[in-house]
Amino acid sequence: MKTLLPTSTAGSLPKPAWLAQPETLWSPWKLQGDELIEGKQDALRLSLNDQLNAGIDIVSDGEQTRQHFVTTFIEHLDGVDFEIRKTVKIRDRYDASVPTVVGAVGRPKSVFVDDAKFLRQQTKQPIKWALPGPMTMIDTLYDDHYKSRENLAWEFAKILNQEARELEAAGVDIIQFDEPAFNVFFDEVNDWGVAALEKAAEGLKCETAVHICYGYGIKANTDWKKTLGSEWRQYEEAFPKLQQSSIDIISLEAQNSRVPMDLIELIRGKKVMVGAIDVATNTVETPEEVADTLRKALQFVDADKLYPATNCGMTPLSRRVATGKLKALGAGAEIIRKELSA
């Protein structure tokens, strides 16, 4: 990136009300067939436009073509039966009825590559594409086939790598793997989680990122955060291993969170996407509040490696709030650019 402090979002942005029920996770589509395909593309272009208008440098599809950041990818795979459902605890936090792995998993055809090609046609800005990470995928399923979290994660890593290589060929500049599970299963992260992530990113020439967060601003997550005490030191567990890994960029949350900023020191040398927008509140940050968080982060990350971003996706927010937050992010980064060049 030539731009100093290139801004981006962690991933999802709200969908228009004519495409899906607003402010809802797993919201059902309101269109069908060809109308749905066209509707998703229209929504993608609107979402891109909102990002460009807000001065966001690294743009995305706003995840307009998926119902959920993990489920939609898994829906396209062989070996997972969505009719056979079991209740499991997602990230040790909340019960959910999930599909079952009933056989060898595979990817019969690409999942997001057409969408990525469409986005590539719309803009010359660098584009970032989010995929779920292997550990977060296995945590959203009941496994009745491999009966080993590690083996299933490894199979998913191979599938993700196929998809990632095709996304790269479609012109994606940064491929981001979402691994909120890295903030929960610390032993597994260090035993095989980071290795599975590197497998998913193997051989890519574009940049790679991993996004680790405290989740959307939904009740299960805000309740969980209340149990974490005054300092959130979860990143301390995965960061040393990630610092040694082949992943280029680490995306973390900082705005209004209790993560001690000095934990960023543990990934010194990596590019850092610092969350300077809180996605768990409807209060829109002022540009100065964003700038303040970025200034604090600059104590622990070199300016040429600081990528201002949002804490997580903004799908559950209203479009008005999300657009306001995008603008605050763009304007806040601009304040710091001016300070650095002064």
Ligand SMILES: [Zn+2]
């Ligand atoms: Zn997130």
